[in-house]
Amino acid sequence: MAQGYRPHRVGDQIREELSAMLTRGEVHDPKIGFITLTRVQVSPDLQVARVYYTSLGDPAARKDTQKALDRATPFLRRQIGSRVRLRRVPEIEFRFDESIANQDRIEQILRDLHQEEAARGGAAGAAAPDAARPPAAPTDDHDLD
Numbered sequence: 001m002a003q004g005y006r007p008h009r010v011g012d013q014i015r016e017e018l019s020a021m022l023t024r025g026e027v028h029d030p031k032i033g034f035i036t037l038t039r040v041q042v043s044p045d046l047q048v049a050r051v052y053y054t055s056l057g058d059p060a061a062r063k064d065t066q067k068a069l070d071r072a073t074p075f076l077r078r079q080i081g082s083r084v085r086l087r088r089v090p091e092i093e094f095r096f097d098e099s100i101a102n103q104d105r106i107e108q109i110l111r112d113l114h115q116e117e118a119a120r121g122g123a124a125g126a127a128a129p130d131a132a133r134p135p136a137a138p139t140d141d142h143d144l145d
Contacts, residue, residue, distance in 0.1 A: 010086070011040035014049050017083050018076060027075065031068035033057060038097045042090060049090040052097035062096060069094040 019037050021027060035055040042049045055065045073092050081089035 007042040007044055007046060010046055010084070010090075011042040011049065013084050014042070014080055014090075014092075015040040015051070017080055018051060021076065021079055026079070027072045029068045029072055031064045032072065033061065033065055035065060035069075038100065046086065047088070047090055048093065050093045050095055052095050052099075054097050054100050066094065066096065 015037050018040075022032065022035065022037075033055055035053045038052045038054055040049055040051050053065075053069075055062055057065075073094065077089055077092050080092070
């Protein structure tokens, strides 16, 4: 297994080919806006490939993108079949990647916590500025000669 797990390698190939097709404009659907393919999970038997993507826009634009990707799936599957050497081309399922939104939400919560902590620390620091400061390191004056 020096080269890795086969479904991961196949998933990487599918992601590269799909992203190349979408960036070159081979899919002529204006509803497919600016999307980013985040990952592709391929089942161990190589029968199903779940393609996770993110897109810009509101939830309505996200629905339109999902519908457009669903319409383009047969074309994309045929293209994958001609570009990737597999006995059977996996079924392709497009899913919106919620993990990016969840990561943004966690980062926002952490930022809010840091701001609250700084505000509380700033109020306490104004009352006793020397209490928050660490003691100064002793200096060796006789080494300066």
